[in-house]
Amino acid sequence: MQTTLTDSAKEAADxxxxxxxxxxxxxxxxxxxxxxxxxxAIRQLFHAKGRPGDNPLIVHIYSPEQLTDVAExxxxxxxxxxxxxxxxxxxxxxxxxxxxxxxxxxxxxxVGVRCPANPLAQEFLSHCSSPVAAPSANLSGLPSAxxxxxxxxxxxxxxxxxxxxxxxxxxxxxxxxxxxxxVPVLLRAGAITLEQLEAVLPEIIVNVHTDKQxxxxxxxxxxxxxxxxxxIRLLQANDEITIRPSSAYIGxxxxxxxxxxxxICPTLQEYGRHLFSFFxxxxxxxxxxxxxxxxxxxxxxxxxxDRLIRxxxxx
Ligand code: TXA
Ligand code: MG
Numbered sequence: 001m002q003t004t005l006t007d008s009a010k011e012a013a014d015x016x017x018x019x020x021x022x023x024x025x026x027x028x029x030x031x032x033x034x035x036x037x038x039x040x041a042i043r044q045l046f047h048a049k050g051r052p053g054d055n056p057l058i059v060h061i062y063s064p065e066q067l068t069d070v071a072e073x074x075x076x077x078x079x080x081x082x083x084x085x086x087x088x089x090x091x092x093x094x095x096x097x098x099x100x101x102x103x104x105x106x107x108x109x110x111v112g113v114r115c116p117a118n119p120l121a122q123e124f125l126s127h128c129s130s131p132v133a134a135p136s137a138n139l140s141g142l143p144s145a146x147x148x149x150x151x152x153x154x155x156x157x158x159x160x161x162x163x164x165x166x167x168x169x170x171x172x173x174x175x176x177x178x179x180x181x182x183v184p185v186l187l188r189a190g191a192i193t194l195e196q197l198e199a200v201l202p203e204i205i206v207n208v209h210t211d212k213q214x215x216x217x218x219x220x221x222x223x224x225x226x227x228x229x230x231x232i233r234l235l236q237a238n239d240e241i242t243i244r245p246s247s248a249y250i251g252x253x254x255x256x257x258x259x260x261x262x263x264i265c266p267t268l269q270e271y272g273r274h275l276f277s278f279f280x281x282x283x284x285x286x287x288x289x290x291x292x293x294x295x296x297x298x299x300x301x302x303x304x305x306d307r308l309i310r311x312x313x314x315x
Pocket of ligand 1: 026028029030031032055056057058091093105108110111112114134135136137172173174175176187
């Protein structure tokens with residue numbers, strides 16, 4: 001398959017509207033989109049990523065007004081979150097309506113909905129004739145793609161088009177909050193932090209995922225994720241380590257002596273923004289081991305910790 005590279009949101013949307021699978025930028029990570037009613041495109045999208053069929057897709061809209069196109073009910077907690085954080089790096093899980101096919105929700109009665117703030121994403125989505133189902137635009141299991149070049153590396157020849165935008169400014173996937181039950185639940189940490197959510201919804205609880213849970217609240221959480229080819233070793237303050245050859249480091253503090261490649265991030269925001277692109281860069285350089293400083297569970301540190309722990313295979 002020929003993958004069309006384009007800078008035009010309209011051209012990308014036209015390809016999606018005619019049943020194509022199209023990657024597009026968002027402020028979190030790049031997404032791989034198909035119209036929710038294009039059954040064949042949805043099937044191709046799962047196939048291109050190598051994604052297990054029981055992992056539901058997030059539906060993307062350009063304006064909160066489109067929520068009624070996909071959600072059966074928007075309760076008070078969802079309303080408050082929409083008011084505070086839409087558009088932005090937040091996905092809400094809501095009861096789905098009959099317009100959302102089960103191929104998108106992997107058989108669930110709920111749907112994840114996100115309204116990205118990235119202007120090019122908004123322009124693209126506004127030209128799409130229906131809401132757009134989109135997982136992250138990477139091969140399943142690999143780090144999410146935060147630049148169009150990373151999408152190209154994973155998916156060229158497997159998708160119809162790639163809308164080239166700027167690198168993602170956040171670099172970590174959206175926060176997911178399940179608002180479909182009586183108590184809101186944080187399913188995945190992201191750039192909208194638990195502290196920000198608690199300020200709006202003091203009753204919110206954090207989902208504790210264990211591998212023993214038969215049906216995880218968020219099906220995707222049970223799969224391996226975000227892993228580069230290199231091994232990941234998590235570093236905490238005062239850890240004594242012997243540096244292996246061909247190793248790299250990313251974190252807030254100074255790197256351990258002897259690593260051949262490193263990135264010091266002055267803030268947690270920068271750590272999040274560069275994490276996945278650094279993983280991919282290390283793979284391209286043949287790095288065998290990446291030492292990653294494990295930040296505290298505060299602010300976006302919670303999301304970075306979560307991705308690091310998963311990438312290291314510890315969860
Ligand atoms: O920032 C993001 O969220 C990016 C951009 C493209 O929007 N998307 C993304 O999609 O990260 P993906 O497919 O890589 O991760 C979506 C996660 C999966 O863990 C999936 O199981 C969960 O969202 N999810 C989707 N629909 C759900 C639902 N109805 N209930 C619970 N979890 C759901
Ligand atoms: Mg993903």
